[in-house]
Amino acid sequence: MICKQAQEDLVGCWGCADELSSEILSHLEECEQCRHEALLLRETQVMLHSLPVERAPEGLTAQIMDRLPHEGQQAGWGERIARWLVPERRMQWGRAAALGAALAIAIAGGVYWYGQEQQTPLQEQVVATTPASETGGDERLAITDAELDELILKHQMLEMSQPLADDVGVGLVVYTSR
Amino acid sequence: MKITHIVGNLSRIAVICTVFATIASVQMAEAETTPLSILRRSINARTTVSFTGLRTVVVFENGQRVREVRQRVYSQAPDRMRVEFLTPESERGRLHVSVGSIRWDYHPNTNRAVRIEAPPVREKIRNRLDELDRIAQTMTLQHAGRDTIAGRPTHVIKIYTAEGVTVQKSWIDGVHFVSLKTQRFDGQENLRSSTEYTEISYEPAFAPGTFDFEPPRGCTVVESSRPAEPISLAEAERKVGFSAVLPEYLPRGYSLQRDRANVIEVQGQKTLWLPFSNTMETLSLFQRRARSTGDVHQGSRSITWTDGGFCFTLMGPLSRTEMRRIKQSIEP
Structure with missing residues (x-):
């Protein structure tokens, strides 16, 4: 019963512990299955939030419109394929919907597969695109490596004053400029 | 009659003393294993226990491991430490040496050595012990059982926020109180970093010069002062x-x-x-x-x-x- 309640609550808050009652939180401590549910929900939410928002480059619409065959011109290969797929002059809505759905599934599948391939280095992409060595110098970045290294040293000194801080050797792994 | 009376009284006193001694020893044993006392001893162990060991440090991002470094650690009480980076290849040869309040970090890839003046270790430990009491007031500390790490028996200590979110989990040596494994979590309880010893020796033999550091020839030396x-x-x-x-x-x-x-x-x-x-x-x-x-x-x-x-x-x-x-x- 408590598992059912916990899983309903977890779905309601995408697995976020902040919004759960203490009863459910203590249940999560004991129940591996519910913990797993919570983790899956949180991962799903993180994945949804981390999907990049793509914008078409400026002028793309105009370029596409320019390339579309004008009336009276010989049909292009795209149109010929479309006619082969949908032979009637007037497209039947059922076939069009089925074709659209198939295309949507194929695109979604492709995007998902691509996302899976890219998921591990997703966060790394930002780092990978910014190192000075790859951008032809530090001048394009808001900060140079030397400046960042100096800030890291200062921050580590502050962190070392925390009671349960790791030793410096661990800090050198956790904080890097790249 | 009188002798019997005295013996009777003595027996009563002995029984009462035994009961009190048992209660006191149980309470002392419990005090030794409260999470706060274990963490306190763990902080103190940094200046009292010498060891050498091998450990792995892993950094995670959104639940994915993004970096893993293997290190050899030499720690000589009260204030000497040497950390050698063994793997991955890109980190091999990196070195951290600290003696007293002077710390050196050297990276062979950049051929750069940074000399840092840090607060003396004893001062750091004193501050940490003071701050630990504040943690105990704001966080929940829990003795979550016992485990074995690097062949050593350990206490497992969990630290939660007031809302019940796990922040840190530490495995602390049951005898020497050195922290042998630490896991840190983010606000969503995703693992953020993990440090774990796979080998540890409390009878170290430090070769002469273990804690010496001379910047190699041609190396750029950078000085960083204490703020x-x-x-x-x-x-x-x-x-x-x-x-x-x-x-x-x-x-x-x-x-x-x-x-x-x-x-x-x-x-x-x-x-x-x-x-x-x-x-x-x-x-x-x-x-x-x-x-x-x-x-x-x-x-x-x-x-x-x-x-x-x-x-x-x-x-x-x-x-x-x-x-x-x-x-x-x-x-x-």
Whole structure:
């Protein structure tokens, strides 16, 4: 019963512990299955939030419109394929919907597969695109490596004053400029 | 009659003493294993226990491991430490040596050695023990059982926020109180970093020169001084010559340490340094006048951007999602 309640609550808050009652939180401590549910929900939410928002480059619409065959011109290969797929002059809505759905599934599948391939280095992409060595110098970045290294040293000194801080050797792994 | 009476009284006294002694010893044993006392002994062990060991440090991002480094550690009480980076190949040869308040970090890839003057270890330990009591007041400490790490029996200590979110889990040697494994979690309880010893020896034989460091020939040596004593935010703003831009959003439990602000020089430029803490961990927000506008730089546990004529760097033990959320709430 408590598992059912916990899983309903977890779905309601995408697995976020902040919004759960203490009863459910203590249940999560004991129940591996519910913990797993919570983790899956949180991962799903993180994945949804981390999907990049793509914008078409400026002028793309105009370029596409320019390339579309004008009336009276010989049909292009795209149109010929479309006619082969949908032979009637007037497209039947059922076939069009089925074709659209198939295309949507194929695109979604492709995007998902691509996302899976890219998921591990997703966060790394930002780092990978910014190192000075790859951008032809530090001048394009808001900060140079030397400046960042100096800030890291200062921050580590502050962190070392925390009671349960790791030793410096661990800090050198956790904080890097790249 | 009298003798019987005396013997009777003595027996009663003996029984009462035994009961009291048993209660006292049980209480003492319990006191030894309270999470707070174990953590306290673990902090003290840094200056009292010598050892050598092999450990793995792993850094995670959104539940994915992004970095894994293998290190050999030499620690000689009270204040000497040497950490050699063994793997991966890109980190091999990297070295950290500290003796007293002097610390050296050397990276062979950049052929750069940084000499840092840090507070003496004993001073750090004293401060840490004072701060530990504050953690015990704001967080929940739990003795979560026993486990074996690197062949050693350990106490498992869990630390939760008041809302029940696990922040840290530590495996502390049951005899020597050295922390043999530590896991740190973010606000969503995702693993953020893990450090684990796979080998440890408490009978180390340190070769002569283990804690010596001489920068190799041709190496660039950089000196980094200890920051000045912290000052109030108002004083720091006066000193740096501009007002601090504070974040509208901070992760739960974090607050600005108004009396621990500072002004530092970074590559010759005055920089305002604001610390934020949740008693367990610390964030730093650095603010200085921007020389130019540049691209956002995302480092490991840091993000730097320019806005409103300022350059900001946010650094700390947070996920990138949280970092970006704080960044978005900073509006000059």
